[in-house]
Amino acid sequence: MARKRLTNGQKLQIVRDCEQRLANNESLRSIARSYGLQGKQIRNWRDKQLLLANTKSTKKSTSRGAKGRLQEYEWVSESWEAIAEVTIRNAWRKTGFSYFPEEE
Secondary structure (H helix, E strand, C coil), X not given: CCCCCCCHHHHHHHHHHHHHHHHCCCCHHHHHHHHCCCHHHHHHHHHCHXXXXXXXXXXXXXXXXXXXXXXXXXXXXXXXHHCCHXXXXXXXXXXXXXXXXXXX
């Protein structure tokens, strides 16, 4: 099944409905199923609810094109720096390559 491309207004409406249904003790999983979505998507939209509300409701993205990609690259860079050196060494060893010359 193809991924649904919802506008920010539709996402915000789903989040508001989700809040009401969660207050009535319905599970996030069942709410997500009723919309044909993953619970992770709704959780992500709930976290970005203020950003969705401040963006034009007919847009399908909260970013303005290429500038949005910069945030993704920063996230990747920060994530890479957060990985311990030991983890990186073990990953290289597992592939059979010797990237670290001092270990030969």
